[in-house]
Amino acid sequence: HLAKNGFLEGARADAARASVGWTAEEGPETATMPLKYEAGLRHACQACGSCCSATDVGPIPDSVAEVILAHDWTGEVDGLEKNEDVFRFGDHGGKEVRLMQMRNDQCVFLDGDKLCVIHKTIGFDKKPTPCRQFPYVFADQGGELTVSLSMECRAYWQAKQAAEPAETAETDLRELLKTGAPVHQLPVAIFVDAGLVTDRAAYLAFETSVRQAVRTDDGDTSVMAPLARYGQAVNAGLTKLYADVMADETYCDAQRWSAVFGTATPQPDPWDTFLDQLGKFTTQAVEFAGQGRDVAAERKLPWLSQRFEVLRRAFEVAGGSLDASSFRFKDSAATAEILQDVIVSALFSKEAVRRGSLRFGLGLVGLRALLTISGACDRAKQACRVEVTVQDVIDSMVTISKVTREAAILDFLSGLETSLFSLFATNLGTFAQHTPPRLHGAGVHA
Secondary structure, eight states: TTTTOOSSHHHHHHHHHHHOOOOOOOOGGGSSSEEEOOOOOHHHOOOOHHHHBBSSOOOOOOHHHHHHHTSTTTTTTTTTGGGGGEEEEEEEEEEEEEOOOTTTTTTTBBBBOOOOOHHHHHHGGSSSSHHHTTTTEEEEESEEEEHHHHHHHHHHHHHHHOOOGGGGHHHHHHHHHHTOOEEEESSEEEETTTTTEEEEEHHHHHHHHHHHHHOOSSSSOSSHHHHHHHHHHHHHHHHHTTTTTOOOOOOOOHHHHHHOOSSOOOOOOHHOOOOOOOOOOOHHHHHHHHHHHHHHHTOOOOHHHHHHHHHHHHHHIIIIEEEEEGEETTTTTHHHHHHHHHHHHHHTTTTSSSSHHHHHHHHHHHHHHHHHHHHHHHHHHHTSSSSEOHHHHHHHHHHHHTTTTTTTHHHHHTTTTHHHHHIIIIIIGGGTSSSSOSSSSSSHHO
């Protein structure tokens, strides 16, 4: 009852547990929890400056702001009228929070050499926690912390090649945790959709199976293979999650349902239905992204407007305006590995369950991976090339990752959750393999 009514997390959970004499889960302190790593995710900073661009850094606590403001920056940061101008205030969930000041879509402390002025002047340990933490993402999956990556580094491929395994940085990672690095929580109850709640253990088994499938070498070396494997693994995993519901033969008895609702109407051809659904989704998405571009431009936010335009074109490509197979990929193996990392990092950081229902999260992960490759093809087209470079893929990945976590985008996509899930999780393989889509089954219609 508590699980189904969402009482296991938050203020309502505390009240509900207290009313029945429950106590909160006891566990080790975050900084001392065992750390779990994913072998394919590693990073060595290349000082490219992309983490200081096109993103809000904050909230900045008063204690951190005081340390930074203790130094006079007016002679070291161009254009400052007063020291306090290194910060600005913005809205976060209806609350005013302090953020790093941005100029030309970059943090004011990003110097011309792409290095941080705070780091160079008063030391690494004086930087805000988000700056020291990037690109690491922590998630508590029940007494164990996963260490994942944010896929928003424009030097990602070089950083990965130069990096040692992530566990070699464990001492530094634990120092980050001690100083208050945020940790995402995997809920006790996982909402698959409005009709199914599963538990943490079942979800982790599902997530592990999907991550392993995406990493599996099945002999398919095409750049789209990770997307196909993701869709197939999601299908298999969700079928298993729904098994208990579907095992009730009386619930699934077609004659009983038809007696109540009448004979089922003839179903249209699955392929035509799929294309129709894709067309409607992309039409709405392209229109929305275009509106976002125009609104951002009117508000004199040119860089945000540019990101919305990139998203708009990527949606057009995903909807069929360009065929990825008509492009040559300069390094198809690297491209496939990057797409694997895009999917796996989102799963390992528990992003698939941080956006609402698991169905929504899985659809968002698949959409982001597809838009990464679509955006890369569009970049090549805009440059009048038929060859897609690794940097095309990386640049598309970073922009798509940043823009798809904008609140407006998430709100828009949440209104299309069923289509999002069906197209970009359950049927994602159809974008990589020219086969009829999977239209029926627990994953689509439950």
